[in-house]
Amino acid sequence: MSGVGRTSFGAAWALAAVLLFAAGAAAQTTAPGPAEPQTRKNAAWDGNRTLPVHLLPLRDENDEPIIPTETDPLPYSARFTCGPCHNYEAIKGGWHFGAMTAKASGRPGEPWLEFDPKTGTILPLSYRKWPGLYDPKAAGLTAWDFTLLFGRDLPGGGPAEPSEEEVLAEPKARWNVSGKAEVDCLACHNRSGRQDHSEWAKQILRENLRWAATAASGLGEVGGMASRLKETWDVYEGPNLDDREWAVAPSVEYKPADFDSKHRYFFDLDYQPSDDRCLVCHSVTPKDAERWRTDMDVHAAAGLKCTDCHRNDIRHLMIRGYEGEAREIGDPSAASFTCRGCHLGEDASGAKTVVPGRLGAPYPKHTGLPLVHFKRLACTVCHSGPKPREGFTRVRTSRANRLGVYGVATWSTDLPAIIEPVYARNGGRKIAPQRLVWPAFWGRRADQTIVPLRPAEVVAAAGDVLEPESHIGQVLIALSQVMAEGETPVLTAGRFIFVPNVDGGIDAADNPGSKAGAPAVWGISKNGAIAPLVPDFDPAAEDKDPAIEARLQEFLQALGTVPAKPGEPVIVVRKTLYRFVNGYLDISEAPAGLVGASGPGWLVRDRSTPLVADFDVRTVTAKAGTEQTLTEEQVSLVLGALAKTGANGRPLYVSGGRLFELDKAGKLASRNDPAAEPVTWPLAHDVRPAQQSLGWNGCTDCHSGASDLFFDTIKGAGPLLTKSVAKRSAASFMGLGGLFQRVFGLSFIVRPALKIVLGICGVIAGALLLLAGLVALGRVAGFMEKR
Amino acid sequence: MLFIVVTILALAATLLGLAFHRFWTTRPEAKATILYAEIVRMFFAWLALRTVQMSRRASPRAWWAYAKGLPLWREPVLEKWLLAVLYGSFLYLAASGFFFAVFIPRGLFGYPLVGHVAAGGLFAVCLTIVVLFKGRDFVTVPKPASLSLSLLDPRKMGLTPARVRLWAFWLFAAAGFVLILSALLPMLRLLRTAGQREMFELHRYSALVSIVAAMVFAGLELFKRPRPPAA
Numbered sequence A: 001m002s003g004v005g006r007t008s009f010g011a012a013w014a015l016a017a018v019l020l021f022a023a024g025a026a027a028q029t030t031a032p033g034p035a036e037p038q039t040r041k042n043a044a045w046d047g048n049r050t051l052p053v054h055l056l057p058l059r060d061e062n063d064e065p066i067i068p069t070e071t072d073p074l075p076y077s078a079r080f081t082c083g084p085c086h087n088y089e090a091i092k093g094g095w096h097f098g099a100m101t102a103k104a105s106g107r108p109g110e111p112w113l114e115f116d117p118k119t120g121t122i123l124p125l126s127y128r129k130w131p132g133l134y135d136p137k138a139a140g141l142t143a144w145d146f147t148l149l150f151g152r153d154l155p156g157g158g159p160a161e162p163s164e165e166e167v168l169a170e171p172k173a174r175w176n177v178s179g180k181a182e183v184d185c186l187a188c189h190n191r192s193g194r195q196d197h198s199e200w201a202k203q204i205l206r207e208n209l210r211w212a213a214t215a216a217s218g219l220g221e222v223g224g225m226a227s228r229l230k231e232t233w234d235v236y237e238g239p240n241l242d243d244r245e246w247a248v249a250p251s252v253e254y255k256p257a258d259f260d261s262k263h264r265y266f267f268d269l270d271y272q273p274s275d276d277r278c279l280v281c282h283s284v285t286p287k288d289a290e291r292w293r294t295d296m297d298v299h300a301a302a303g304l305k306c307t308d309c310h311r312n313d314i315r316h317l318m319i320r321g322y323e324g325e326a327r328e329i330g331d332p333s334a335a336s337f338t339c340r341g342c343h344l345g346e347d348a349s350g351a352k353t354v355v356p357g358r359l360g361a362p363y364p365k366h367t368g369l370p371l372v373h374f375k376r377l378a379c380t381v382c383h384s385g386p387k388p389r390e391g392f393t394r395v396r397t398s399r400a401n402r403l404g405v406y407g408v409a410t411w412s413t414d415l416p417a418i419i420e421p422v423y424a425r426n427g428g429r430k431i432a433p434q435r436l437v438w439p440a441f442w443g444r445r446a447d448q449t450i451v452p453l454r455p456a457e458v459v460a461a462a463g464d465v466l467e468p469e470s471h472i473g474q475v476l477i478a479l480s481q482v483m484a485e486g487e488t489p490v491l492t493a494g495r496f497i498f499v500p501n502v503d504g505g506i507d508a509a510d511n512p513g514s515k516a517g518a519p520a521v522w523g524i525s526k527n528g529a530i531a532p533l534v535p536d537f538d539p540a541a542e543d544k545d546p547a548i549e550a551r552l553q554e555f556l557q558a559l560g561t562v563p564a565k566p567g568e569p570v571i572v573v574r575k576t577l578y579r580f581v582n583g584y585l586d587i588s589e590a591p592a593g594l595v596g597a598s599g600p601g602w603l604v605r606d607r608s609t610p611l612v613a614d615f616d617v618r619t620v621t622a623k624a625g626t627e628q629t630l631t632e633e634q635v636s637l638v639l640g641a642l643a644k645t646g647a648n649g650r651p652l653y654v655s656g657g658r659l660f661e662l663d664k665a666g667k668l669a670s671r672n673d674p675a676a677e678p679v680t681w682p683l684a685h686d687v688r689p690a691q692q693s694l695g696w697n698g699c700t701d702c703h704s705g706a707s708d709l710f711f712d713t714i715k716g717a718g719p720l721l722t723k724s725v726a727k728r729s730a731a732s733f734m735g736l737g738g739l740f741q742r743v744f745g746l747s748f749i750v751r752p753a754l755k756i757v758l759g760i761c762g763v764i765a766g767a768l769l770l771l772a773g774l775v776a777l778g779r780v781a782g783f784m785e786k787r
Numbered sequence B: 001m002l003f004i005v006v007t008i009l010a011l012a013a014t015l016l017g018l019a020f021h022r023f024w025t026t027r028p029e030a031k032a033t034i035l036y037a038e039i040v041r042m043f044f045a046w047l048a049l050r051t052v053q054m055s056r057r058a059s060p061r062a063w064w065a066y067a068k069g070l071p072l073w074r075e076p077v078l079e080k081w082l083l084a085v086l087y088g089s090f091l092y093l094a095a096s097g098f099f100f101a102v103f104i105p106r107g108l109f110g111y112p113l114v115g116h117v118a119a120g121g122l123f124a125v126c127l128t129i130v131v132l133f134k135g136r137d138f139v140t141v142p143k144p145a146s147l148s149l150s151l152l153d154p155r156k157m158g159l160t161p162a163r164v165r166l167w168a169f170w171l172f173a174a175a176g177f178v179l180i181l182s183a184l185l186p187m188l189r190l191l192r193t194a195g196q197r198e199m200f201e202l203h204r205y206s207a208l209v210s211i212v213a214a215m216v217f218a219g220l221e222l223f224k225r226p227r228p229p230a231a
Helices: A002-029 A088-092 A143-153 A164-168 A185-189 A197-205 A209-217 A275-282 A325-329 A332-337 A339-344 A372-376 A379-383 A455-466 A468-480 A546-559 A614-623 A632-643 A730-734 A738-747 A751-781 B002-026 B036-057 B060-068 B077-103 B110-138 B161-187 B193-224
Strands: A054-057 A112-116 A121-125 A220-223 A251-254 A264-267 A284-286 A393-397 A418-425 A431-437 A441-446 A449-452 A487-493 A496-500 A506-510 A521-526 A529-532 A568-573 A576-581 A584-589 A599-604 A607-609 A650-655 A658-662 A668-671 A679-682 A713-715 A727-729
Touching: A112 A143, A121 A441, A143 A197, A143 A209, A185 A209, A185 A275, A197 A209, A209 A220, A209 A251, A325 A332, A332 A339, A339 A379, A379 A431, A418 A730, A441 A455, A441 A632, A455 A632, A468 A487, A468 A496, A468 A506, A468 A546, A468 A614, A487 A614, A496 A614, A506 A614, A521 A599, A546 A568, A546 A576, A546 A584, A614 A632, A632 A650, A632 A658, A632 A668, A713 A730, A727 A730, A730 A738, A738 B110, A751 B110, A751 B161, B002 B036, B002 B077, B002 B193, B077 B110, B077 B193, B110 B161, B161 B193
Parallel strands: none
Antiparallel strands: A054 A264, A112 A121, A220 A251, A284 A393, A393 A418, A418 A431, A431 A679, A441 A449, A441 A650, A487 A496, A487 A521, A496 A506, A521 A529, A568 A576, A568 A599, A576 A584, A599 A607, A650 A658, A658 A668, A713 A727
């Protein structure tokens, strides 16, 4: 009996063990997190690994079916088209949509960078509580502002889909006109090559929020611009009958051929979005890199998709793949999607509790790599991003530099300047490669708290101080109207030549042969040669060329169109004054006030003033050929102007790692300040192949007296043209002493000799010990009786 | 954590063992009774008294005088400096290694680590030379053993202080050899992570063995010779 009892008990234990193992295995292999409760409304996976055909009736935001042939149909709504099978409310809280409501922020990620070149603003923002970033609300941005600023890279939802309470709380927003941008399922899951991010960006720019998903996915063709409509317009009003040219109401036109007889549309979808869809917003590329020279991430090269590791359930809480995430989100299975988990089978504490080798991940050899590296460094230090090199690698990201928006206009920008890899400690106290950007913004300090100012507020206070490019551009554009074919109006000053651009500003180029202090001269560029705008001639000469004065009349006419001109345009040649009066060229002797003047100008109180102020010329000449958009003189003037506005708090400007304020004497002074510290966030991709990892060539890849990893210097970069920038050593970001690392690095010069010495010592000592042992053994055994 | 516990226990046991040996061989009252409890009581009383006495006498000047009185300085010049470097490097290696291992969670790092690596090289060279030229002085001439149960009787093993001292020397040399090996191999591209981990543990434990052997050797060596003259 007892024997039977033991057997039964043992079998029960074995069964329990098998069940436990099976449960554990299931926990490791199924989607992370507790299972999403599936209501009857929502589709549940039946276990088949195929994707159902998505031939669906489209529904609009009122949950009404869309008949593609009817007049003025509404755009499709993901909430009501996808929602019947997929829990839209659960999806709304996903990583890409729920930043405003998320309880935990997780490891820092790329911030939203508000970039305004005119005011020199590069403000890092995020709704998540990450160090160094500003909450958009605290920075004065409403959800509406945020959507218009960054909506091009938002996949809908979040700030682009505010609640009715939030809409009512933003009286200046135009949600009623634009609608809300719902979560755009197709932005990621559309397999169709017609999915067009550029179209999405364009629709957001036009404030066509509710139409953006329909237009971007190619479901329908969207026309009109909500941004040009009155704030009283409502989508149910239909077309704007008062204006069919300019303020055209947005509308959508579906292609009936894309629908079947039951008005169902075929969605060509991916369960796991393709990498292209992720890279729309997550591309990072070295600045000035040539496409054919760039490699892809080794995981992508091995055939993995982004979503093979960055998985999610219906809640769309993406696994981000960093160590410690599993603990943070309370899902142990997430640990197997970290580098360490997948390749080594270890969790963040190093315990071998994780199922390794997912999707064939190889087990790394790491031969000869001291253990301390695993304790102190994230895997990405050696394996990800560009290798450390002098001056770091300047990169551009989709979101910060507006990459991936194609069209006639150039959307991409070089600024903000983001560099990588900066090795710094992350929240887990391990050193990890990071991307870095220096913040730049105007603000006010009150009670030791710095509040950033909105660029519009700065522009309003600054007056003309921030407009030099605009002033010169306006003159050049005005003159462009009367240029002959092949001619371009230019301004030459210093070593540069300035020409108008399509944005109403100016572009600078080197002016060969000119000197730094050369005065400003208006001219005409033709076939590479530059002639003065007003040629030197004698107005009193009888044989003067009449075409010259006809040209002067054209110039005066053109200058008359310059907006906000300070006076009447005039041209003074020697002692003759040319004016354009009542449609005719008026030629008269220059009054006493104009003696000494020459060339074009404005007549202000009987005196001739230059077409643009010396300040404008000085400013644009100083900035020409640089990335900077502000001079110290401009910053001083703007700080002075901000101080006079009467608002609370001392005005300040942050750039290049320094904080600038006016001192008591009214001079610009700078100092270090926590607000000027750079913002960093860890990088993980692209992962390089093993042969390109740090350490492949030995310890001296990092440990040498001149290691870029430790000893490179990071200089503050920002929109302000100044020598007063912060300087930090690379080692300082790691919390390491530079001197020690240099000593330690130099010790690797003698490391090969040490190995040889230890090897020789080991061989000799080992041989002697072996001999002594053999002798002792021989004596004990009686083989050797005497010495 | 296990290593810390083992280290503390091993060092404490060695110190107590050496102290008891001193007590047993020098104090007549130790053999005045056959009651273990009485012997232990007398031992700890003696130990406490000696500790107080030594701490009262201890001072930098006394230590300096003691160091100057070591027979090491009376050796020929080459041998003198060889042993001085061996002892010095070993002391630094032991001090830095065990201090960081026991008291600093991060382990050995920074300048002490650089010093540890440099001292390790010196120690390896000196140890090899000592074994090569002095090892012969520590080769015993045991009798051929006979196969009998007496081999298992500790009282018939001939465990004299002199023999323990010899074995301590060879244990120290062997541990030194393992230390050299476990320092060298991780520097070569031979071992994977698991091997590195094993070597790291081997290094620590062989260091513990070497310091225990050194303590036993030094303890017995110091006890067998007359006290140095007072400073």
